[in-house]
Amino acid sequence: MNGKLRNIVTVLFCIISVISYSQSDTSKNANPELTLYKSACKLIDSSKYKESIPILKKAIKIKSDYIEAYNKMAFAKMKLEDYKGAEKDILQAVKIAPDNFESHKMLGILYFDTKKYKEAKASIDSALSLNTDDAELLYYQAQLMYAGKSYKTALDACARAIDLKPRYMEVMFLKGEIKFALKEYNYAIKEITEGIKLESADKLHYESYKTRAKARFEVKDYKNAINDWNVFLEAYPEDEGALVARAANKIETRDNTGAIADLDAAIKLNPKNPVSYNYRGVAKGENKQFVEALKDFDYSIKLKFDYGAAFVNRAAVKFASKDKRGACEDLNKADALGDEMAIQLIETYCKH
Numbered sequence: 001m002n003g004k005l006r007n008i009v010t011v012l013f014c015i016i017s018v019i020s021y022s023q024s025d026t027s028k029n030a031n032p033e034l035t036l037y038k039s040a041c042k043l044i045d046s047s048k049y050k051e052s053i054p055i056l057k058k059a060i061k062i063k064s065d066y067i068e069a070y071n072k073m074a075f076a077k078m079k080l081e082d083y084k085g086a087e088k089d090i091l092q093a094v095k096i097a098p099d100n101f102e103s104h105k106m107l108g109i110l111y112f113d114t115k116k117y118k119e120a121k122a123s124i125d126s127a128l129s130l131n132t133d134d135a136e137l138l139y140y141q142a143q144l145m146y147a148g149k150s151y152k153t154a155l156d157a158c159a160r161a162i163d164l165k166p167r168y169m170e171v172m173f174l175k176g177e178i179k180f181a182l183k184e185y186n187y188a189i190k191e192i193t194e195g196i197k198l199e200s201a202d203k204l205h206y207e208s209y210k211t212r213a214k215a216r217f218e219v220k221d222y223k224n225a226i227n228d229w230n231v232f233l234e235a236y237p238e239d240e241g242a243l244v245a246r247a248a249n250k251i252e253t254r255d256n257t258g259a260i261a262d263l264d265a266a267i268k269l270n271p272k273n274p275v276s277y278n279y280r281g282v283a284k285g286e287n288k289q290f291v292e293a294l295k296d297f298d299y300s301i302k303l304k305f306d307y308g309a310a311f312v313n314r315a316a317v318k319f320a321s322k323d324k325r326g327a328c329e330d331l332n333k334a335d336a337l338g339d340e341m342a343i344q345l346i347e348t349y350c351k352h
Helices: 003-028 032-045 049-062 067-079 083-096 101-113 117-130 135-147 151-164 169-181 185-198 206-218 222-235 240-252 256-269 274-286 290-303 308-320 324-336 340-349
Strands: none
Touching: 032 049, 032 067, 049 067, 067 083, 067 101, 083 101, 101 117, 101 135, 117 135, 135 151, 135 169, 151 169, 169 185, 169 206, 185 206, 206 222, 206 240, 222 240, 240 256, 240 274, 256 274, 274 290, 274 308, 290 308, 308 324, 308 340, 324 340
């Protein structure tokens, strides 16, 4: 190739490169709002919700009817617990496109999370009229029904969600909660156990451990109930109710000293709960600390004068202390309060 031809080829190559670069650059900037939207989505995927919002606003400024950007911005605000801001964004999206499924679905979830159940039902119904095959939406519909104590229809919605997404952990947990509410304790344990198998070790669903612990107590599986309370209390060590419940299970397994320790902690958190003193009286009585047990029962009854169970338990300690007369007086008081166990004990111990 001679020098003149080489120069021509070089010039042509440069021209083609410029044209190619110009076309690429034009293509890249043809939809700047989309570029911004994708950038914001990456931030949201990295849990950088606050940082995503200004970028989505820029996208909306370029394209005022950008429904996806409004929905995504609402999602970010919900994660930041800015529910009023999220509602405003979603309603704007609905105004632009009244039949947008994602907007109605998000609005239903937002209203459910903020306990506006009437509004949640309306939005969820609207979303379901647009798409009946969304597992997450069916889960929230089931949650709404459960909150309204419509347990059978809630279970039907759960079943449909599981059909669409067989390993839906949250639905399994919800089914466990519903079964517990229906007093089907073994089924509750089964559903929650299946859900727990799917959870990650660093993100436990503590409320389900709590429900399973209560269900296990009802079926007299006290040792495993204690194990569940142990998991729950690792996360919430100052949950008074959990401490009292674990103590009740410990009493059933004859770990009375452990029960007393839990009840001491519960009483420190709330010195006015008669149940804690009643259980601690039982545990101390089992440990033959009769004087201290009676003090706890006395204070429990002082806090709740119509506490039939405390009268029955105090009677048991009085019997153990050879105070039959005092014990029978307590049983008669418990019977007058409607305690079912009292009459049986009166017939056995106080009629002769």
